[in-house]
Amino acid sequence: MTHFFFCLETYAVIFLIVTDMPVQKVNDSSDLDAKVPAHLQRTSITGLTVTSDPSHRCVKARVVHKGPVISCAQKDGIEMLRAEIREEDLPQSTAEHTSINVIFFGTLAKDFSQSVRQGDVVLLADFTIRKSPSFLRDKLHPCQLEMDGIDACVYVCPSAAPSQGPSCSEAKYTYVPLNNLKHKTVVNVYGVVTFFKPPFPSKGSDYCSALKITDQSDVKVSCNIFSKKLEDHPVIFRVGDIIRLHRFKAETFNDSMTLLNTYGWSAVTFDGIIDSPVAPRTSSKSFHFGESDKNTVQELRQWAASQSLISNDPTVSLSSVHPGMYFDLTCQLLAKAVMDSRCILLKVWDGTKCEHPLLKVAVASDALEGESTVAKDRMNLTANVLVYDNHMETAQDLKPGTFLRFYNLRSLLQRAPDQQPDQAEHLSFHLHGGTTYGRGLRSLPAESPDLQSLKSVLENHVDLDEYDEVNDGTLLEIWYTPPEAVVLPNDEEPDGEADTGLSYTVRTCEHNTQQLTLARVKRSTPPLSCHVRARVKKYHPQQLYQCLKLFCSKCKTMKDVPDDGAVAKVFRESARENQPCDEQWAATSSASSREAGRTISMHISRDMVGQSTHMQLIFVEGTTLDEICVLSRDYKNLVPVRSENGRMALMDLTAPFLFSGDKRYYGCKRCSLNTFENHVFTGVETYDGQAVAEALGVQMMQYGLLIQFELDDGTDTLEALLWENAEKFFHVSAVDASGSQDLQDKIQTIMDTVQPPQSSLEERPWLDLCLSVYNVKDDDRNKVCYQITNSEIREE
DSSP: OOEEOOOBOOOTTTOOOBOOOOEEBOSSTHHHHHHSOTTOEEOOGGGOOTTSOOTTEEEEEEEEEEOOOEEEGGGTTEEEEEEEEEESSOOGGGOTTOEEEEEEEHHHHHHHHHHOOTTOEEEEESOEEEEOTTHHHHOSOSEEEEEOSTTOEEEEEOTTSOOSSOOSSOOOOOOOOGGGOOTTEEEEEEEEEEEEEEEEEOSSSSEEEEEEEEOTTOOEEEEEEEESOGGGSOOOOSTTOEEEEEEEEEEEETTEEEEEEEEEEEEEEEOOSTTSOOOOBOSOSSOOOOHHHHHHHHHHHHHHHHTTOSOSSOSOOGGGOOTTOEEEEEEEEEEEEEEETTEEEEEEEOSOOOSSOBOOOOOOGGGOEEOOOHHHHHTTOOEEEEEEGGGHHHHHHOOTTOEEEEEEEEEEEEOOTTOOTTSOOEEEEEEOSSOGGGOEEEEEOTTOGGGHHHHHHHHTTGGGGGGOOOOHHHHTTOOOOOTTOOOOSOOSOOSSOGGGSOOSEEEOOOOOOOBOOHHHHHHSOSSEEEEEEEEEEEEEOSSGGGGEEEEOTTTOOEEEOOOHHHHHHHHHHHHHTOOOOOOTTEEEEEEEOSSTTOEEEEEEEGGGTTSOTTTOEEEEESOOHHHHHHHTTTOSEEEEEEEETTEEEEOOTTSOSEEETTEEEOBOTTTOOOSOOOOOOOSOSSOOHHHHHHHHTOOBOEEEEOEEEEEEOSSOEEEEEEOTTHHHHHTOOHHHHHTOHHHHHHHHHHHHHHSOTTOOGGGSOOEEEEEEEEEEEETTEEEEEEEEESEEEOOO
């Protein structure tokens, strides 16, 4: 075995050239503990404090960052090197302060630079513990280790034999290429991540991770992972990461394979960047990782880079953001505040200055957790991100100082309440509910290679902390802006009683009736139409995307709009069982899909051949949901179909029967004939959902908005539905809102105006409403119901 030494160089009269402790190079990090002299006791990094006694102590960790050798002016020019090490054998969920800065001085700095590589496991002995001056910036351990004592020494295990809690014996695993997966077999695989959704709550008690992977076979495979514990899910930071899956079951859907986790499953991920440390990411305390695994990861990295699967910069900086973007953002959390039960504010920055003025969202000082951001706000460096619905759980667990990444973040222009109409709007950021396009957020470990450039930018602004204090002058600059607040006229209350002020709504009815209190209304005998003035105490559903409903006017059935998962399953099953159909009235063209053995067919009436694509009604067969969504960008009217006994038939009506641009039209399963009643589609100037539905024998369901308000006027409260009048109330078409995020944002904006988050009832605006009182049968008993009619939001 080769032996070598690291020792400390002297300088002036303070340091001496003293070293008699040997440093051994070992082939496995587990040997480090065996080789350590008996008088040294291993200490956990997480337990270090400035008052800890470092004598006869050592720490074992992996090198995750190694800086250059530089001259230290504070020590009269002696050479120094800063490295960052992370403790081994700890689950990733153990979270705090597992990484620490180490400063090497003298010849030890030079020898460390030449002999130790990023990813090596080291054992440090006889160090000094100091308070870390960079703790507030890098959010690593509050202490740092200084290797400048006379006995300071380093033991090294090269990363060629990495070990992070593997099993003691050299386990042997067989890995199956993705193009060789067999139905109903349990396999181990490696792959490059091409798409992923951070873990999200499933309809059951588990969390679900959804991802797609590929390998050198160029086959893409979907993978779904279900687990009750968030920390068990694979830790994926970006497209291009490498993932290893053990004990996953391959199942065939739509002639393609999907991997599902089975009993005893495990997942380990790695950074996909070439030359970054091959450091496994997993919560498991015991797993196998050997030389062959490292070679596999490096081969996949090389292949992924050659296929351009990895972006050099996977995120966008704030300086590059413009209104209307959906983008990924890597940043640091400065502070946070819960706005209400469905919204939390995250104040973040990435050290760059946005070209647009950023919207300020002020909260009470006692509600804000984290540091003051006033100085950064002044310099337009702070982004106020409003996080909604299913992402709140993750956001609430974040601690100020954490580095994080947003996926599919939305930027919008908004006008602050105190702004004049001729002033520029401010840029706001929203992470809406749902997981479409991988929408979500995730914390990043401080040692992540993706953060090196971000940390460098943030260090340029370190002096801002000295001026980041609030005084009377700066408080006047802060606007109170509720999430996505809309500015409506007459927003000041006149002197006197509040209920004499102008309302945020107007009545559009011609009723000439006296205004009643809610208490009087509840004593009245239905049927009755009356006028009331009240405030919104609360509303349901709080997650407003759930207020969009489908309604059949024939059988009065009402249901939620199917989610993409249910619709995608119908498409997969239809495509899997698809056989070519032959219709005499149709001209057919075919195209190969990306999946081997599957063909996409497009049928149009022979009378329409040669017409503009916007005039054609196209029947699409053998496609997936993702594919028909892509096609709908170029073709105006698409009807998904399947083959049944060689003839064309509609798909299960869980799926839309018509795709028209961003809009989807659904049919009622109970009332639809589900047959083609008319094969002649010529002579129609404009196709709409109803015309197509009649031709296909479908009873089209209508989109509607359904919200329940609890109204309060000080005399009593009552629950009133907004349903038949909802589109007029919001000035929004429900069918248009179904395919437009902007219109959905408008509805949310209005709701945040009538019930501003964190507001008391007295602070909320009055609403002038027309109320319809009527009876309905409920278990053979009359039940009095209330519905808002002939009322709408006041517009400028």
